Amino acid sequence: MNLELVLFFVLAVAAIGSAILMITRRNPVTSALYLVFNFFIIAVLYLFLRAQFIAIIQITVYAGAIMVLFLFVIMLLNLGDDSLPKWKLTSGKSVAALLGVVLLIEILYFVANFISGSRLSPESESMGTVESIGKVLFSGYLFPFEMTSILLLAAIVGAILLAKKKFE
């Protein structure tokens, strides 16, 4: 067991643990904070994979902007512990959890049998920098990049329109 593998397992356990805590807490603010913790761990895993730029935007956009938006809405709506009825296990939920386990077994079976690859490719050392991402983004993927701006404009207009007034 080398150090990288040990660190990976520590991070994996922390990621899975924070995800499980996220879906089991009753207070949505606690859930949101566990999710932020999970995002930070995934950012560290991106660094393991030499994707520096994606790791930084993971922290700024996901853990920063998106989760602050979530916390803002939770606190704006004043959702506390007692805003929802107590969670109880129904037959539908057990079926749902069972389906989730079946999905996990399916994916893990696929991963164990068909996914191979034991080391990072040599190109990955310089692939995740802002420079190389920018070069690829503004040459081969310029049109989708410009489309993103229209998407974000539509999101801004939609969010303002939806949150502004009561529906007629």
Add this chain to the structure above:
Amino acid sequence: MIPLSYYIGLSAILFTIGVVGVLTLRNAIVIFMSVELMLNSVNLSLIAFSAYSGDPAGQILVFFVIAVAAAESAVGLAIIIALFRNKLTVNIDEVNVLKW
């Protein structure tokens, strides 16, 4: 070195936790957070494939996924606010207007 299948396995586990969260929870905001968790697990697998195959397209795709997730969360939270204004709850069991 860490084998690629470890990353994909971790991504699968996180995705399944997100799926179970979406299927079992009742709070619309926490369901939304579970969707974000699923998006993140897919991003992790994309980055892992990208790094192990030496193709930067995976990282570009993750960039676009993050942009779409930002737009999606802005609109989705606006919908939740509009829902709360009308129903005074975010419990999805009580939002059954479209249920036949």
